[in-house]
Amino acid sequence: MNLYHLRYFVTLAHLEHYTKAAELLSITQPSLSHAISSLEKELGVKLFEKEGRNVVLTKCGQVFLEDVQQALSILDSSVSKLQMTGSGEGQIDIAVLRTLSTQFVPGLVRDYLKEHPRQNIEFRFHNSTGLTPDMIEGLKSRKYDIAFCSKMENEPTVEFIPVAKEELVLIVPNGHPLCAREEIDLSETLPYPQIAFSRRSGLRPIIDRLFHGCGGQPEIAYEVEEDQAVAGLVAAGFGIAVVPHMALLQYMPVQIIRIANPTWERKFYMCTLKDVYQAPAINDFKEFVKQHSMV
Structure with a gap:
């Protein structure tokens, strides 16, 4: 079905006059008549009938007009959005680990928009489970354009660009025997029940390796x-935990203890798919993030 014929049909339906419609469309009247005849032949119904010197829609034509106008409106809207995207505007869909969602990523977006005040760019932040594997899966399914999360091994189609880092610390509830310590060797925590990350978390294998290097694994009270x-379970007294040194800890009833040995920093990454088309606005924001990374 010819898209131009559909637009001719809508114009004629509104003007109800072949000569006026042809003039508005900048085509000849025979061309318009041929287009409408072709459309009617393809559909197998009459769309117009004569009424004096004018034409009016048949009952079938009235129904068809509603659907065609809706379809053309959706198409025109989509074309407009794509044209905006191609000119450096549009929408960027982002998934963010919650530890990066309070300051780091919002700060990047704010600073980027300040540097590009004339660009019509909408950032959409998506809720997720907060787990890196789910964010990477969202990238692969094209749900997200960019994900800010941890690094995953064996993901050859994903580009991981380090953008921020965070050290691991020990947290204990107020009143715990270790409260008075300012720093600690990780092996000294082995006698105490601990809150661990679930095995789906990107941090779990890292922390397990740190404990393995200390000569043992702690008793796991809960996995979340x-x-x-x-941090919430630690604050409630259910155990101690090795966690990233996130800003939230400052406002919770826990003691933060530096881990003197072994030392380790958690890195965060900006993740995008390799070898796929990215709109200009996405590439521009990626370059901005690279220039303003904390690593």
């Missing part, structure tokens, strides 16, 4: 998925 949930 997110940083905030781990």
Whole structure:
């Protein structure tokens, strides 16, 4: 079905006059008549009938007009959005680990928009489980354009660009025997029940390796998925935990203890798919992030 014929049909339906419609469309009247005849032949119904010197829609034509106008409106809107995207505007869909969602990523977006005040760019932040594997899966399914999360091994189609880092610390509830310590060797925590990250978390294998290097694994009291949930259980007295040194800890009833040995820093990454088309606005924001990374 010819798209031009559909637009001719809508114009004629509104003007109800072949000569006026042809003039508005900048085509000849025979060309318009041929287009409408072709459309009617393809559909197998009459769309117009004569009424004096004018034409009016048949009942079938009235129904068809509603659907065609809706379809053309959707198409025109989509074309407009793509044209904006191609000119450096449009929408950027982002997934963010919650530990990066309070300051780091919002700060990057704010600073980027300040440097590009004339660009019509909408950033959309998507809720997720907060786990890196789910964000990477969202990238692959094209749900997200960019994900700010941890690094995953064996992901050859994903580009991981380090943008921020965070050290691991030990947190204990107020009143715990280790409260008075300012720093600690990780092996000294082995006698105490601990809150661990679930095995789906990118941090779990890292922390397990740190403990393995210390000569043992702690007793696991609970396993949970997110940083905030781990800290919440510690604050409630269910155990101690090794967690990223996130800003949230300053406002919780826990003591933060530096881990003197072994030392380790958690890195965060900006993740995008390799070898796929990215709109100009996305590439521009990626370059901005690279220039303003903390690593």
